[in-house]
Amino acid sequence: MPFDIINVCAGIIRKNDKILICQRSESKFNGAWEFPGGKVEINESQEQALKRELEEELGIKAKIGHHFHTVYFKDSPTQQINLHSYIINSYTGQITCHVHAQYKWVSIDNIALHNYLPADLPIVAQITKLKKHP
Numbered sequence: 001m002p003f004d005i006i007n008v009c010a011g012i013i014r015k016n017d018k019i020l021i022c023q024r025s026e027s028k029f030n031g032a033w034e035f036p037g038g039k040v041e042i043n044e045s046q047e048q049a050l051k052r053e054l055e056e057e058l059g060i061k062a063k064i065g066h067h068f069h070t071v072y073f074k075d076s077p078t079q080q081i082n083l084h085s086y087i088i089n090s091y092t093g094q095i096t097c098h099v100h101a102q103y104k105w106v107s108i109d110n111i112a113l114h115n116y117l118p119a120d121l122p123i124v125a126q127i128t129k130l131k132k133h134p
């Protein structure tokens with residue numbers, strides 16, 4: 001049986017003590033919340049893919065910061081999603097939803113109170129451990 005590994009990158013966009021989360025519009029993922037990003041294409045690094053996706057999805061030019069956390073999520077018997085997240089501390093442009101239903105800035109304290117895609121849960125758990133800015 002063929003087994004597919006899909007590499008997906010996601011941005012943890014941080015502004016003071018808030019993190020940006022986006023809600024999927026398609027019914028397939030049931031309006032779940034996620035971090036903006038998407039699939040890494042052939043001949044693209046994870047950082048290049050994330051930069052491209054953030055421009056496509058939110059209309060911003062982001063500076064990709066350090067790698068945060070990777071989740072290896074077995075989606076089905078034949079497919080695994082490797083979800084690579086990176087911290088984004090700076091960007092230019094105005095955030096606009098091009099593909100998502102809506103976006104929201106949530107505090108680190110409240111981030112776990114939303115309904116996420118299952119692969120995101122370990123990332124959300126890591127975010128709750130981030131130190132707040134003094």
Ligand SMILES: Nc1nc2c([nH]c(=O)n2[C@H]2C[C@H](O)[C@@H](COP(=O)(O)OP(=O)(O)OP(=O)(O)O)O2)c(=O)[nH]1
Nearest residue numbers: 008010034035036037038039081083117118119120
């Ligand atoms: N972008 C994003 N995708 C996620 C997250 N968590 C998670 O399980 N996924 C899954 C959903 C999809 O199966 C896959 C990413 O697909 P996508 O639809 O966002 O990527 P894309 O824009 O490159 O896709 P495509 O429709 O152009 O092929 O990863 C997340 O936090 N962000």
